[in-house]
Amino acid sequence: MMQPASQGIAAAPPAAGRPAVCLPQGVALEPLLAELRRLSWGAADILRAYGRGVQPPYGFPLALSVDDGGEGPVSAADLAVNQWLLDGVAAAFPSAAWTLLSEETAKEQIRAGVPLDAEWLWILDPLDGTKDFLQGTGEYAVHLALLQRGEPVLGVVLLPELEELWFGLVGAGAEAPGLAWRENRAGERFAPALSPRRALGELVLVASRNHRDQRLEQLLQALALGDTRAVGSVGGKVATILRGDADLYISLSGKSAPKDWDMAAPEAVLRAAGGAFSHADGRPLSYNDGDVRQAGCLIASHGPSHRLLCEAAAVALATIDPGFVV
Known part of the structure; x- marks a missing residue:
């Protein structure tokens, strides 16, 4: 502290x-x-x-x-x-x-x-x-x-x-x-207290109560993560990662997508703490580019397992939803 x-x-x-x-x-x-x-x-x-x-x-x-x-x-x-x-x-x-x-x-x-x-x-x-x-x-x-x-x-x-x-x-x-x-x-x-968990099977996911669809459920099943917590707001989800209560959050856009104002501040705080926030293909999030939507598969994590998470998610989505731009 x-x-x-x-x-x-x-x-x-x-x-x-x-x-x-x-x-x-x-x-x-x-x-x-x-x-x-x-x-x-x-x-x-x-x-x-x-x-x-x-x-x-x-x-x-x-x-x-x-x-x-x-x-x-x-x-x-x-x-x-x-x-x-x-x-x-x-x-x-x-x-x-x-x-x-x-x-x-x-x-x-x-x-x-x-x-x-x-x-x-x-x-x-x-x-x-x-x-x-x-x-x-x-x-x-x-x-x-x-x-x-x-x-x-x-x-x-x-x-x-x-x-x-x-x-x-x-x-x-x-x-x-x-x-x-x-x-x-x-x-x-x-100070933040990011968790020491590393293996995908022990990582704790923080997810929404209100924005979940079949594709996300299939993705989570493919990733075979550990426990899941339900928390509202993107800021609230990222705070659970910062406290060490969870390790990752996944945003998978469908008919709608989160916007710049949903992601910018949580990303800044998480990255400043040593965590990571990117698309599943590793691309960084982009702001003020003429499209306020943050579409695709976005992954926020405590950092050490981020590359592994992204690679596994990209492979799974290629089967779950071929053609989906992560």
């Missing part, structure tokens, strides 16, 4: 071994992390209030109308947290040379086939795991990711009900490893 802030250490990553994170001109890492903490815990308070049907903080109303969604706590929560995050980042860094994109603003910002003209891009998901939010499982998350030329540099995954705030500073290869940690509201920090 990292030394907690309550023992006299500021709630920021240790200076020793900290990766040199490239940021836009005029933006320093420590003020940025401080603002991300403030915004994240504020988002947690907003979401928990909507989830419990009580008055949200910061002046947000109990219900908001949505042209294409009706009224209710989910629509209100999405829009309130979206506004809180976008306004907060813009106000804290008014001259920063970055663009902000969220799930809620994508329809207005994105044209099919046309990447956004932005070297620096924030990709936000104010509420990942809407079904779990509705069902009251508590397994929902908030995602924030900063990208430079489509490559994740910094990721934040907030789990409001667990009061966990994960940060990831992505390194630039073996000579510049990344750094990931989680914080609680008290500012105590804890």
Whole structure:
């Protein structure tokens, strides 16, 4: 465990071994992390209030109308947290040379086939795991990711009900490893604890309750993994890998696919912790490329067994669904 802030250490990553994170001109890492903490815990308070049907903080109303969604706590929560995050980042860094994109603003910002003209891009998901939010499982998350030329540099995954705030500073290869940690509201920090499991037969899969089809079941049978855990939201799934409770997560797109805002922040934190996140053929995930869908067979893992997992999945899918682009 990292030394907690309550023992006299500021709630920021240790200076020793900290990766040199490239940021836009005029933006320093420590003020940025401080603002991300403030915004994240504020988002947690907003979401928990909507989830419990009580008055949200910061002046947000109990219900908001949505042209294409009706009224209710989910629509209100999405829009309130979206506004809180976008306004907060813009106000804290008014001259920063970055663009902000969220799930809620994508329809207005994105044209099919046309990447956004932005070297620096924030990709936000104010509420990942809407079904779990509705069902009251508590397994929902908030995602924030900063990208430079489509490559994740910094990721934040907030789990409001667990009061966990994960940060990831992505390194630039073996000579510049990344750094990931989680914080609680008290500012105590804890290092990731990726599991020591290696053989496919002992790996623990974390899967969705709401997005499973026959192809995925066939793939899992072919991989012959160990135990399976069901957790909502991509951020929540990746957090189970970071804690060592699970070893891998597989996203297998069908009629629909996850989007950039589902994957960017969890990928950043997992990679910063030493894990891996790629397509089954080894290709890296691609962001801001004119298509926000993250289609194919995507595998997130604790790292050491990643190549073996990808190879086995690619071989299995060639039989299960010939022609499927992994």
